[in-house]
Amino acid sequence: GAGVSQSPRYKVAKRGQDVALRCDPISGHVSLFWYQQALGQGPEFLTYFQNEAQLDKSGLPSDRFFAERPEGSVSTLKIQRTQQEDSAVYLCASSLVSTGYGYTFGSGTRLTVV
């Protein structure tokens, strides 16, 4: 596609519910990142994929967070047993290769846990 596509755009979850957030990167982009952006803050790194390999998951806040990219294209970020502190915008970004030119970001999914 022309850009990085994320769905859903908004998600409201009851505390304790599991959620899945989808990222469709630009076709052919090797690198894929997930970031978490709390209200009024800058994005914070969650995890990084190079093709289907998850090379860095050091930013995942707990074992309730899980990400996958099984075929090296679409990625899913799953949050189990959501808690109120998980409320944030989740941004996905991709790039052709891992370079110093920055990435193309999607518009994010705003998750609200009630």
Place this chain on the structure above:
Amino acid sequence: AQTVTQSQPEMSVQEAETVTLSCTYDTSENNYYLFWYKQPPSRQMILVIRQEAYKQQNATENRFSVNFQKAAKSFSLKISDSQLGDTAMYFCAFMKHPGGATNKLIFGTGTLLAVQP
């Protein structure tokens, strides 16, 4: 660990005027990249300008330019001839030189810029 600091939570400027957004960072790396991203209400982060640390010349992109002071670890963004469409959150970001396993961006907390008509 690298950190990025933006000390101006909010800024306001009149249309057609010039405004400068501040950013400082801390790193022990010698080769790295610095970025300014714009985030409008649509939430998509849009790259405004990038600077390679080994280049002494300040980057320029149309109305946007930076003042990169490597020794002072300062990277400010100047917006000339401000337009209403420039209203957005602006984030300063740091990236280590590619070569490691993860070329993640480290962001500051942002500056909300309001351009007044």
